[in-house]
Amino acid sequence: QQQVKQSPQSLIVQKGGISIINCAYENTAFDYFPWYQQFPGKGPALLIAIRPDVSEKKEGRFTISFNKSAKQFSLHIMDSQPGDSATYFCAASSPSNTGKLIFGQGTTLQVKP
């Protein structure tokens, strides 16, 4: 019940295209859903996050779509750029779990010029 499932494992997109990464969770106690971006040799960095009281959040080229009934959320990267090439992790947490993050398995994104 603590799992967060992420897909796809890897993704190749042309520059200017849309990158879409999907996650699904089981624990309905989760109430915070962040996406982290990680470059090789670096720690993960918070990209964008959403709480379940809204269905969509947009920050620049990055959008989270959230479907509470389906227990799914996704990251959309519009106008993908080569600099977006990185590994992306979705995660979930809840106050009752001390805020510890349960991560998806990660998606390696390659944006081709």
Added chain:
Amino acid sequence: GAGVSQSPSNKVTEKGKDVELRCDPISGHTALYWYRQSLGQGLEFLIYFQGNSAPDKSGLPSDRFSAERTGGSVSTLTIQRTQQEDSAVYLCASSQGGLAGVGEQFFGPGTRLTVL
């Protein structure tokens, strides 16, 4: 400092040796987390400290793993009698803590541990 710092950045040790990994959280952050990142298991929660409360050790994989946080700031993760399966990147994160700050964690660059 501006962010979470960890030392050493790389550690190579022999099987059976003990290792200590250090984390300096962002100043003023009361919550501190340790995670492990490995190829087979992804990113896994290990332990959580919040102020003076008892730590949440529910993610520690065995009793060879322990951690402490001195003075509510610096934390040390200790692995005793290291095994090859302990090879991973150990990540530390901190947050402001409390309900308002839950989930907004800032990660350090990690310590890459290799057990030969």
